[in-house]
Amino acid sequence: MSDRWLPQNEHEHAVMRVLLSIRAMGDAMDRMHSGMKDDMDMNATDVAALRLLIIREQRGVLVSPRDIAQHLRISTASTTKLLDRLEASGHLERRAHPSDRRGRVVVLTDDARRAFFRNFGERLRAMREMALRYDDDELVVIARFLDDLARAMDPVD
Template identity: 40%
Template structure:
């Protein structure tokens, strides 16, 4: 197997492992992948409009509304009027949703920390640089084409 193919396989395996991890932590809270992604977005970026959430997830605004209805009913998020646009609302995490995401990120960081332990600063910088570049190229223009 060529080095390029080996790296591509390793990245694919990492992406699939991430999907499985997200699925497992979502199931533990009764959430699907879109629900987990929405809570993570709100945790990392702060309040967002339903339209911004729909764009982030690549779904319709109607689907985002249904998702937000479920997340709100479960006590993970709440909607409040958008002070910048009275026709819209902002979605924000409720304390329970914030605790769920924080615990998930703590667990994730602990697991990755086990892999990082004992590595040199140069190794960590090289791997982080590669992963950032791979993330950018996979999410960039033309993603999903071909």
């Protein structure tokens, strides 16, 4: 158990300010995801699965049902129910893996992709406009910091 950390010098006060900003960002992300969940009439796990598929798709990475289970930290039985529900609602498809005959991949439908960006597009535009205020060097530092922070918070993913 750790005691509450109290900054002792100017640098530690700056670190505290960053940590408070991260908390505020986390709260804003929670509210955004809650709004998306309501807008798309889905539960939080469904939206999280769609977000994973969008992110991995943008990176050109295939997603298996196991990847979804690991990312969401849910059982394979729960993953099957989630995928059945999202497939029945027209949000995703399960297909044969392109290079592993035994494997399956999960992909978004075009309708799901459009719905996701319709609901997320305005928020994405606002974030992009804010980021455009920073110069290239600042953006490199911000991206490195956020990547390092993500790894520190969740070294598995």
